Amino acid sequence: MKSILALLLCLLIGEAKAAISNPPADTARLRQHLQFLTATPQPRNYQHPAVLDSVAAYIQSQLQAAGAHEIGTQPYVVRGQTYRNVLASFGPLDGPRLVIGAHYDVCGEQPGADDNGTGVAALLELARLLGRRPALPYRIDLVAYTLEEPPFFRTTNMGSYVHAAALKAAGVPVRGMVALEMLGYYDDRRGSQRYPISPLKFIYGSRGNYVTVAQKFGNGRFGRRFARQYRQAAQLPVKRFKAPAWLPGIDFSDHLNYWKFDFPAVLLTDTAFYRNRSYHEATDTLARLDIRRLGLAVDALLATVLAN
Structure with missing residues (x-):
């Protein structure tokens, strides 16, 4: 009996230590960030540069x-107007780095709570959690991108293109890149999840209740390792989606620009318009989001970053 009690005590102590070392995401802070992002006086699109600033x-x-170091902006000019990425680093200054990014602009006249307020909120909460770590094993760069949305999508004016090109030009070694794109909308009903090819529902299911790690074929070991570790760490369902780069949706975010410069990159998402019918609509509001599950997505991201 004593040995059983001692074993249970060790397990409880181990769980307590894990909880201390990896505190959960603060859903109140996530909500606070989303409230700010969705309450700007005009939509945060390229037509309102003061709002973007x-x-x-x-x-x-x-x-x-x-508590990040090397905090700054990466300004560049498009159509005579200056736009800027926001950059920050955690961990040692030298060595290969992991890039995690999310775009903060929206498409058109909409609040953009899920697209991509949730990505930015997740990035900021991840930053807070990383800042509480006494030491990190490698450098982690967090980047908030501008001009991801149309009319600049798939052009060299995307903030992520500017950032990736600068890394390549400087010869910076990159372990991998993770794009955070829409992480807060979930729907447990049957038929709530759609796919670019309908038979995929028989593989991945018809309920929009999971997070996806998406990558293209030939993306290297980084994507496989990230997807495996994220799934192991997550307290919500995770699907790994790997497909040819031509499949609609597989490259619909900032990670596509890192592929262009041969950096391994993955997309972490709630699948965007394949689930959220308010994509690029005025109804993409905070009220439609599941902040608890957004927090769980951040928890798994932190654990994966620390294990990678």
Whole structure:
């Protein structure tokens, strides 16, 4: 009996230590970020550069409060107007780095709660959690991108293209890149999940209740390792989706620009318009999001980053 009690005590102590070392994401903070992002005086699109500047300043202040180093912006000019990425680093300054990014602009006249307020909120909460770590095994760069949305999507004016090109030009070694794109919408009903090819529902299911790690064929070991570790760490369902780069949706975010420069990259998403019918609509509001499951997605991301 004593040996059983001792074993149970060790297990409880181990769980307690794990909880201390990896505290859960703060859903109140996630909601606070989303409230700011969805309540700007005008939509945060390229037609309102002052709004984008205010969002960039907010992101920068949150990264600074998290304890990041080398915080700054990456300005560039498009059509005579200056736009900027926001960058911050955690961990050692040298060695190969992991890039994690999310775009903060929206498409058209909409609040963009899920697209991509949830990606930015996840990025900022990850920053806060990383800042609480006494030491990190390698460098982690967090980047908030501008101009991901149309009319700049798939052009060299995308913030992620500017960032990836700069890394390549400087010869910076990159372990991999993770794009955070829409992570807060979930639907447990049958038939709520759609796919680019309908037979995929027999493989992945028809309920939109999971997070996807998406990557293209030939993307290297980074994607496989990231997907495996993320699934092991997650307390919500995770599907690994690997497909040819031509399949619609597989490259619909900032990771596509890292592929262009031969950096391994994956997409972490709730599958966007294949699930969320409010994609690029005025109904993409905070009220439709599941903040608890967004927090679980961040928890798994932190655990994966620390294990990678």
